[in-house]
Structures are given as C-alpha cells and as structure tokens.
Amino acid sequence: MKIYLDLVFFLNFGFDLLLLMAVKIILKRNISLKRVILGAFLGSLSIFLLFLKINNLELFCFKLLISLIMLLASFGYHNIRYFFKNFVSLYLVSSVLGGFLYFLNNSFAYKREGLVFFHKGLSINIIFLVLISPLVIYIYIKENKLLKNQYQNYFPVKIIFNNDYILEIMGYLDTGNNLIDPISKKKVILINKELIKGKFTIRSPIYVPIKTVNESSLIECFKAKEIYINNILFKNILIGLIEKKIGIDEIDCLLNNGLKERILCLEN
Numbered sequence: 001m002k003i004y005l006d007l008v009f010f011l012n013f014g015f016d017l018l019l020l021m022a023v024k025i026i027l028k029r030n031i032s033l034k035r036v037i038l039g040a041f042l043g044s045l046s047i048f049l050l051f052l053k054i055n056n057l058e059l060f061c062f063k064l065l066i067s068l069i070m071l072l073a074s075f076g077y078h079n080i081r082y083f084f085k086n087f088v089s090l091y092l093v094s095s096v097l098g099g100f101l102y103f104l105n106n107s108f109a110y111k112r113e114g115l116v117f118f119h120k121g122l123s124i125n126i127i128f129l130v131l132i133s134p135l136v137i138y139i140y141i142k143e144n145k146l147l148k149n150q151y152q153n154y155f156p157v158k159i160i161f162n163n164d165y166i167l168e169i170m171g172y173l174d175t176g177n178n179l180i181d182p183i184s185k186k187k188v189i190l191i192n193k194e195l196i197k198g199k200f201t202i203r204s205p206i207y208v209p210i211k212t213v214n215e216s217s218l219i220e221c222f223k224a225k226e227i228y229i230n231n232i233l234f235k236n237i238l239i240g241l242i243e244k245k246i247g248i249d250e251i252d253c254l255l256n257n258g259l260k261e262r263i264l265c266l267e268n
Contacts, residue, residue: 009044015097015133016043020074022093022137023086026144029075039074043067067091096140097133155263157189157253158228159239161200169195171229171253172246178257179240181208181221186238187256188221193241195252206238229255230263 017040023029024036046066054062071086157171169191179188188208207218221238228234237256246254255263 009047012047013040013044016040018137019093022141023089025141026089035074039070042073043070097136155230159224160226162225165199169252170250171255172248172251173260174254175257177254181238186236187258188238188240189256190240190242190254192245193243
C-alpha cells in the first residue's frame with residue numbers, strides 16, 4: 001500500500017488548523033494566526049506515529065500528548081481553568097467533525113440489506129472531505145453561539161405568594177419586556193395565568209396598561225410576598241398575568257429587561 005506523506009501531512013495540518021480556529025472563535029481567544037498555524041503544524045507531526053509499532057493505549061497517550069502540545073503552542077498557559085476549557089473545546093469540536101465525517105463515510109461505503117451491513121467498495125472522496133469539513137465546523141460554531149446567547153438569559157425564578165404557596169419556574173430575560181406600572185413605577189414580570197389557577201386568588205389586582213403592535217389593553221398584575229430571581233431577592237416587582245403560553249422552551253416567566261443590570265451584576 002502506498003502512503004503519500006505530503007498529502008497526509010497537509011490533510012492533517014488542514015484539519016488541525018480548522019479545529020484550532022474553531023476553538024479560537026468559540027472561546028474568543030485573542031491570539032495571532034501565526035500561533036494557530038504553529039499549533040496545527042506541531043499537531044500534523046503526528047503522522048510519524050504511522051511508522052511506530054505501538055499498541056492502542058500507547059497510541060492514545062501519544063495523541064493526547066500531541067493535542068496538549070498543540071494547545072500550548074496555540075493558546076499558551078494562563079491557568080488550569082483556561083487550559084481545561086481549551087482542551088474540552090478542542091475535543092468537542094473534533095468529536096463533532098469526526099463523528100459527522102464517519103457517519104457520511106459509512107453512508108457511502110456500506111450497503112444495508114435488512115439488519116446486515118456490508119462494504120460496497122466506496123468511500124468519501126478526499127476533496128469532498130476538505131470541502132465539507134469547514135461547513136460542518138461553521139454550522140457547529142453558529143449553533144453553539146446561538147445556544148450560548150439564548151441560555152445565558154435563563155434564570156430560575158421562585159415566587160412566594162401571600163398564602164405561602166411557592167411557585168418555582170424558569171425565567172427568560174426578555175429585552176422586549178420593559179413594562180412598568182405608570183403609577184407605582186414598579187417593573188412587571190410576566191407569567192402564564194394557568195400557573196396560579198386554583199392555587200392563588202388575587203384580592204386587590206393592579207391593572208397596568210400594555211401596548212402591542214395591534215392594540216392597547218390592560219394587564220392584571222399583583223404583588224407577591226417574595227420574588228427570587230437567580231437566588232436574589234427582588235422587592236417592588238409586580239407579576240403580570242398573560243393568557244397565552246410563552247413560546248420559549250422551558251420558560252414560564254418573562255423577566256423585565258430593567259432587571260438585567262442587577263441580575264448580571266450580582267451574578268458576577
């Protein structure tokens with residue numbers, strides 16, 4: 001079997017460069033491109049492992065050592081937490097890319113008849129691998145950022161009502177919720193009316209005007225005994241009841257955007 005070392009080296013270098021760039025973008029590491037290229041070059045030297053007669057455990061240890069060298073060359077060492085994040089991100093990205101390419105290769109290279117799979121002599125073209133890999137990494141980074149931006153606005157909410165009923169739900173810091181009672185100047189958080197049905201009766205409701213794109217109306221509000229957002233006690237907040245369910249996964253409460261500064265300040 002012929003092995004073209006130059007081709008294997010450049011392929012390995014390209015994939016390592018792609019992985020390190022993904023880590024740089026995801027973790028927003030402020031490092032130069034030269035250092036990333038250096039790390040990818042050192043990682044590509046792993047092709048010489050092809051000529052060593054070693055067992056699987058030794059091969060795993062060598063690969064682990066090379067990945068550590070790649071990370072140190074590219075990102076340096078500031079502290080254990082910084083290095084650990086780099087290490088985990090590298091292997092997560094590598095697993096996503098490797099797993100997807102493995103799936104594609106099996107899809108092309110194997111034929112299924114019932115529960116039996118057999119090789120049909122095809123495999124993914126190298127050019128196809130080169131073209132599809134950046135796309136896979138791009139999609140992964142984009143989805144990773146989307147999830148990170150969304151879930152960083154999730155906060156646990158604990159409401160203690162005047163009858164001592166406790167409601168624990170997940171809240172979302174909504175930039176579109178700037179609702180304030182014009183009289184008391186209290187900020188309003190919104191929950192679905194069904195959550196307190198049969199659990200709590202509002203005796204002295206407060207009606208706050210709310211404007212939507214199509215109409216203006218009044219929303220029924222009340223003051224709870226205590227409200228904790230991300231384990232932080234908030235006073236002088238009103239709870240507004242809405243009829244429709246909130247269309248965000250696992251979210252039952254829309255937090256007021258005016259609470260953002262205090263939540264993030266105390267959280268940090």
